[in-house]
Amino acid sequence: MKYLLLLANAPDAWDEPATDGPVADDGVAADWAAYTDALRSAGVLVDGAALHAPSNATSVRVRDGRRLLTDGPFTETKEHLIGYYVIDVADLDTALSWAARVPNVRTGTVEVRPLVAGSEVTAAAGPDRAP
Amino acid sequence: MTPAVPDRLERAYREERAAVLATVARRLGDLALAEDAVQEAFAAAATRWPVDGVPDRPGAWLTTTAWRKALDVRRRESRTYPTDQVLDSPAPAADEVPGSLDDVLALVLACCHPALAADAQVALTLRHVAGLGVREIAAAFLVTEATMAKRLVRARTKLREAAVRFSVPEGVDLVERLAEVHAVVYLIFSEGYLASGDGPAVRLDLCEEAVWLARQVRRLVPEDRESAGLLALVLLQSARSAARSAGGGLVPYAEQDPRQWDAARVDEARAVLATTAGDPPGPYQLQAAIALLHATAAAPDRVDWVRVSRLYAALARLDPSPAVQVNRAVAVGRADGPAAGLALLRPLLDEARLAGWPPLLAAHADLLERARDPGAATAWRRAAAAAPAGPQRENLRRRAGAG
Numbered sequence: 001m002k003y004l005l006l007l008a009n010a011p012d013a014w015d016e017p018a019t020d021g022p023v024a025d026d027g028v029a030a031d032w033a034a035y036t037d038a039l040r041s042a043g044v045l046v047d048g049a050a051l052h053a054p055s056n057a058t059s060v061r062v063r064d065g066r067r068l069l070t071d072g073p074f075t076e077t078k079e080h081l082i083g084y085y086v087i088d089v090a091d092l093d094t095a096l097s098w099a100a101r102v103p104n105v106r107t108g109t110v111e112v113r114p115l116v117a118g119s120e121v122t123a124a125a126g127p128d129r130a131p
Numbered sequence: 132m133t134p135a136v137p138d139r140l141e142r143a144y145r146e147e148r149a150a151v152l153a154t155v156a157r158r159l160g161d162l163a164l165a166e167d168a169v170q171e172a173f174a175a176a177a178t179r180w181p182v183d184g185v186p187d188r189p190g191a192w193l194t195t196t197a198w199r200k201a202l203d204v205r206r207r208e209s210r211t212y213p214t215d216q217v218l219d220s221p222a223p224a225a226d227e228v229p230g231s232l233d234d235v236l237a238l239v240l241a242c243c244h245p246a247l248a249a250d251a252q253v254a255l256t257l258r259h260v261a262g263l264g265v266r267e268i269a270a271a272f273l274v275t276e277a278t279m280a281k282r283l284v285r286a287r288t289k290l291r292e293a294a295v296r297f298s299v300p301e302g303v304d305l306v307e308r309l310a311e312v313h314a315v316v317y318l319i320f321s322e323g324y325l326a327s328g329d330g331p332a333v334r335l336d337l338c339e340e341a342v343w344l345a346r347q348v349r350r351l352v353p354e355d356r357e358s359a360g361l362l363a364l365v366l367l368q369s370a371r372s373a374a375r376s377a378g379g380g381l382v383p384y385a386e387q388d389p390r391q392w393d394a395a396r397v398d399e400a401r402a403v404l405a406t407t408a409g410d411p412p413g414p415y416q417l418q419a420a421i422a423l424l425h426a427t428a429a430a431p432d433r434v435d436w437v438r439v440s441r442l443y444a445a446l447a448r449l450d451p452s453p454a455v456q457v458n459r460a461v462a463v464g465r466a467d468g469p470a471a472g473l474a475l476l477r478p479l480l481d482e483a484r485l486a487g488w489p490p491l492l493a494a495h496a497d498l499l500e501r502a503r504d505p506g507a508a509t510a511w512r513r514a515a516a517a518a519p520a521g522p523q524r525e526n527l528r529r530r531a532g533a534g
Contacts, residue, residue, distance in 0.1 A: 001294040091294045091298075092244075112293075
């Protein structure tokens with residue numbers, strides 16, 4: 001069973017970004033590396049990445065054939081997405097205990113969403129019904 | 132038709148329903164399908180047993196019948212789910228069904244899964260563990276049947292699609308999950324116990340369901356002391372239901388007639404609580420011990436307030452919620468005098484978020500009255516104005532007049 005861990009934090013994590021590179025929010029970089037290693041050595045890591053700050057986001061909509069661009073993320077929320085993992089584990093309880101160990105969970109939120117089985121697509125091949 | 136059959140069926144329904152459902156649901160990993168299959172199995176029993184006679188082991192018959200019916204549904208759906216592993220799994224063996232206590236515990240834990248909202252946990256537990264109908268549950272919670280049905284569907288869908296497994300964790304994980312179960316059972320009890328809106332002051336049915344559930348939980352994990360504490364607590368509180376609702380109002384503890392307390396339940400609670408002695412008690416054991424001192428006092432004005440206030444002090448360390456602190460202040464006010472109680476209440480009265488909270492205002496008025504403070508009557512009136520309309524407000528008004 002695959003789960004998407006959506007990592008979110010309050011925007012003040014980006015008040016003074018140290019670099020223009022990928023955001024490492026509140027956790028020490030070593031914590032993230034250790035967590036990712038733990039996922040990998042448990043054999044449950046499928047995928048994952050950090051996201052640039054939401055101020056770098058551009059939202060796209062097409063209405064009446066016209067492309068509308070908005071500066072910023074698609075929802076105004078107290079917390080913003082900072083990254084994600086996809087993990088493959090036996091059940092929700094296992095996914096929840098991995099979620100409770102993500103470095104940003106003590107200051108932010110990790111949303112756990114099950115993936116629809118068989119819907120994943122890759123560059124190599126994928127089912128027609130993919131979104 | 133044998134006259135005994137409907138009785139046997141009813142007994143099987145209550146006693147074995149949860150076990151039959153648990154066995155089938157755990158093997159299927161699908162509560163909705165399992166529930167449908169179990170209902171069909173009971174319907175089949177209603178037609179077959181009067182003709183064929185009641186099977187030697189009704190639970191086993193019901194389980195195998197439900198399992199076959201569930202497999203039929205899965206086979207019909209197998210075009211949609213071509214790789215259905217359930218179809219390859221063996222049928223439950225006749226000598227091991229209905230399921231073990233472990234299966235039932237797994238069902239209870241799944242219904243009370245922490246990934247579900249409290250109203251969903253409550254609905255699933257009443258529907259699938261206690262076996263109540265959707266209409267009954269909806270009526271008890273004053274929502275429409277459609278709303279309750281939707282709530283159940285949404286919760287079961289989440290259990291299935293997020294892959295909540297029907298399993299029993301070990302050690303500290305089990306303790307945490309049991310705490311979730313205790314909270315759900317106590318929520319059901321409180322919903323029945325507390326006057327709500329303009330309905331009857333005590334809704335007995337939900338209280339009895341909660342007592343039944345607490346007995347099941349205790350049976351499933353006899354070594355868990357908080358499960359014993361919870362059972363003792365709901366037994367003690369329900370023992371006073373009749374005295375509390377005498378005359379259609381809401382009779383405060385101090386005015387209840389102890390002869391109306393259910394002595395059998397008090398004795399049972401005392402015995403259950405005695406099995407937990409010698410260990411550092413958890414919050415339910417402490418609350419039960421407090422309730423026991425109230426229920427075993429010779430009269431409402433002869434409660435051992437010194438011991439009650441000590442128990443509240445221990446409870447406040449585990450659960451420093453405003454409700455516990457207010458009750459502690461009242462108990463200390465009786466044990467050590469109203470000044471000591473008022474001193475404990477003062478920090479709560481200064482908290483902005485508790486301003487106008489009826490239990491706090493009532494406790495304040497009570498302690499002022501005991502201290503013979505001239506402000507007591509005003510304080511009672513303030514408490515009455517803050518209380519929701521109904522029997523509680525009437526009681527507070529009466530005190531304002533007397534004070």
